Amino acid sequence: MIHVLRIARVFAAAASGLLIVALAGCNSAHHGSQATATDAPSKGAAPSSMRDDPRIILQCAADRIQNPSAPFHWSFKKNVSDFGDSTWEADITPDSITGILADSSGSRPIHAIRSDTTGWSTAVLMLAGPLPASTFALVTNSSATERAGAEKVNGEDTVKYSIDTTCDSAADASLIKNVLGPHGFVKGSAWVTAEGCPVKFLIDVEQHTKSGTVVREHYEEAMVKK
Secondary structure (H helix, E strand, C coil), X not given: CHHHHHHHHHHHHHHCCCCECCCCCCCCCCCCCCCCCCCCCCCCCCCHHHHHCCCHXXXXXXXXXXXXXXXXXXXXXXXXXXXXXXXXXXXXXXCEXXXXXXXXXXXXXXXXXXXXXXXXXXXXXXXXXXXXXXXXXXHCCCCCEEEEXXXXXXXXXXXXXXXXXXXCCHHHHHHHHHHHCCCXXXXXXXXXXXXXXXXXXXXXXXXXXXXXCEEEEEEEEEEEEC
16 A cells, blocks of 8 residues: 555656656765765765756756756657657747757757747657656655766766666665566666756666566667857
């Protein structure tokens, strides 16, 4: 019953939008002082800002698209078995969004200017909406997610996190099995700024359904300063 309630809470949070993902490390303690991406804490420690707000990671990415303070290039790629590749690419400035969505049905332009509120909101939704909220929710504050050190990525100071649910504690492994099946997993890496923005992530998910079907998903994201 406990695991059923936990699953419900996890996916209720993810379904409400990009309300997710504190990439907190294994066995980390909650510290009162806020760490920065250039700090070099012990493996497994997490910045207090990431632990305090579980929405901070992907919500921060959406916020940067919605209200960019400087130009950057946005890239998100998704591959789901039996559905193929989908790619979102865009150059984003405080005044404009110019990009493209390409998938098995073809290519569609993404274009908006700040003065057109409706068009801007639509472009933001097209770019941020496909982010894998439920996947990140599964590893939020989980033993699967471990701090792996500071790195400079895409022009920003970041903390790298390694994600591997096959290394979960017994309690966390039970959640993964309930959601993804007995042999399902989430693996990958994420590079995150001190304020919680995912500058880059590479994530693989494998789900084993009760019918015996294996569903594989691969996600890649990057924000690059221009």
